[in-house]
Amino acid sequence: MAFAWKASGLTYNKYLSVAARVVRRSLKDDKRLAAERRGEMELRFAKWNNGKQGDNKSVADANAASMAEAGPQSS
């Protein structure tokens, strides 16, 4: 059993968050605002190499980029 989302390079967590976002967006307005606040993510991260901190990058962008990179490989 192969998953379409896995073949396109998504991780399970990404798949879940996309699904959760869709559910949140389809709620009624009053509930949606409260629910969408739970889905916000503004983390930044930095890779460390041999004791030196690298650049600060947005996690959301980096995740999207790495998944796009993993995308083309088909299984």
Next chain:
Amino acid sequence: MMLSRATRPALKAAAPLRTFATLREIEDRLKSIRNIEKITNTMKIVASTKLTRAQRAMTESRKYGQTSNAVFEQAETKPLEGDDKKTLIVVASSDKGLCGGIHSGLTKRVRRMLIEKPNADIVVLGEKCKAQLSRSNAKNIQLSFAGIGKDIPTFADAQAIADQISLLPTDYGSIQIVYNKFINATSYEATPIEAFSEEAIVASPNFAAFEIDDEVLSNLREYALSNALFWALAEGHACEQSARRNAMDNASKNAGDMITKYQILFNRTRQAVITGELVEIITGAAASEE
């Protein structure tokens, strides 16, 4: 930090001159302590209101994490023994200080773990522990995350972190998440929780009780990792708010003590000045009468 640094020069100037301090100096100092008390008091109130929300989030997320762990308890999963696989330590701290010793508690715990496993890798969540660990164990740090602790951590945060961790090039035998366990409003304990690797799950004795396809196994692992992270983040957040409330409470109390002390000093000095002036006037009057 900012507050203490701002008050320090005044303290240095006042200490050697204490007995000769003029009224104006004492008054200025009193005013600044009053301002600090106001600030710490406000921070305490803010932390108290945030604490109730954080605690609710913590109880919910704890249930979440424990449910996710129930699978592994049933399967009797144990971390893999053997030294060939690397260990990853995830430290769940936050960006903000002014909350007593909870961050250094985490750091100490991590350092102790590193003595046992000197080649373990570290992922740091939050600026505070990053600053502390980069001084002692900078070589072990693989990733650091910032922007944690502004508000109650969301599951989206945990998922994004879990994704980044699973993207790390090394395959880890065990992942330990170190977080502050909330025991009661005044005590916290830095505790590790285990997130299992795929091999560990497969190797668990009671694994056959669940019908799990090999393909979904990696999903389970990723999901369990983000569950555990979410739990650790939410509980750590509640601890931080509670610790901040206590720290600010103590700071306000200390400021109150200082205010009474300086008020007494101020009154005494004023009395001394008045007495001195009276003596001058009387002796002057007595001298001119003769």
